[in-house]
Amino acid sequence: MSSKKQIKRKLYPKGSAKKALKSLKETGLSPEIDLRAEFDDFVFGGPTSISHGRRLLLRKARRDDNNKIVHCACVDKVTREPDTERSCPYCLGEGFYWDEEWVVGYATYVGADGGLANRIKTLAPGSIRADTRIFYMRFDTDITYKDKIVDLKLDTEGEPIVPYIRESIYKPQTIVKYRSDNGRIEYIAVYCREEDAIRVDD
Numbered sequence: 420m421s422s423k424k425q426i427k428r429k430l431y432p433k434g435s436a437k438k439a440l441k442s443l444k445e446t447g448l449s450p451e452i453d454l455r456a457e458f459d460d461f462v463f464g465g466p467t468s469i470s471h472g473r474r475l476l477l478r479k480a481r482r483d484d485n486n487k488i489v490h491c492a493c494v495d496k497v498t499r500e501p502d503t504e505r506s507c508p509y510c511l512g513e514g515f516y517w518d519e520e521w522v523v524g525y526a527t528y529v530g531a532d533g534g535l536a537n538r539i540k541t542l543a544p545g546s547i548r549a550d551t552r553i554f555y556m557r558f559d560t561d562i563t564y565k566d567k568i569v570d571l572k573l574d575t576e577g578e579p580i581v582p583y584i585r586e587s588i589y590k591p592q593t594i595v596k597y598r599s600d601n602g603r604i605e606y607i608a609v610y611c612r613e614e615d616a617i618r619v620d621d
C-alpha cells in the first residue's frame with residue numbers, strides 16, 4: 420500500500436539507480452513550514468514564542484466605490500497640490516482623506532549594507548547613510564503604496580503612550596508579499612526609507 424505512494428524518480432544523469440523518494444507521509448515531514456502560523460506565534464505569541472509584535476497605525480487612504488482615492492477639499496483644483504501651508508485639519512497635509520486602523524507588526528532596521536537597502540550603494544560611497552525600516556505584517560494586511568505606517572511614541576516598556584502620539588510616518592517604498600512555493604502569501608514586508616519618514620512635531 421505504502422509503496423504505491425512512493426514517488427519514483429530517476430536520478431540525474433543516468434537514472435540507473437532505482438531509488439525512490441519516500442512519501443511525505445512516511446518521512447513525517449509536512450511539505451513546508453507554515454510561515455503564517457510561525458509569524459502569528461512570533462508576533463502575537465503562541466506555543467513556540469512570546470509575542471514580539473508592536474502596535475502600529477495603518478493610515479489607509481479612503482477610496483470611493485470605484486477604488487479611487489478621495490481627495491481632500493484642500494487640494495488645489497489646478498495644481499492638484501494639497502494645502503500644506505495651513506496644515507489642513509482634515510487630511511493633515513496628505514491631500515486625501517484617510518482612516519487609521521490598528522495593526523500589530525514587527526519593525527526592524529536594516530543598515531545601508533544589508534538586504535534590499537543594498538541598492539543605496541550605487542550612490543556616492545560613504546556620503547549617505549540610508550537606513551531602511553522594515554515592517555513585517557500579517558499575510559492578510561491590506562496595505563497599498565498610498566497608505567502610510569504610523570509609528571507611535573512608546574513608553575520605556577514598549578506600550579504606546581496615552582493619549583497616543585504619532586511619532587514618525589512612513590511611506591512604503593517597497594511592499595513585498597512573501598509567498599511560499601504554492602503562491603500562498605505567508606507574510607508581508609514593507610520597506611520604508613528612514614530618511615523619508617515624516618517626524619511629527621508635537
Ligand SMILES: [Zn+2]
Binds near residue numbers: 494509511512513514
Ligand atoms: Zn486637506
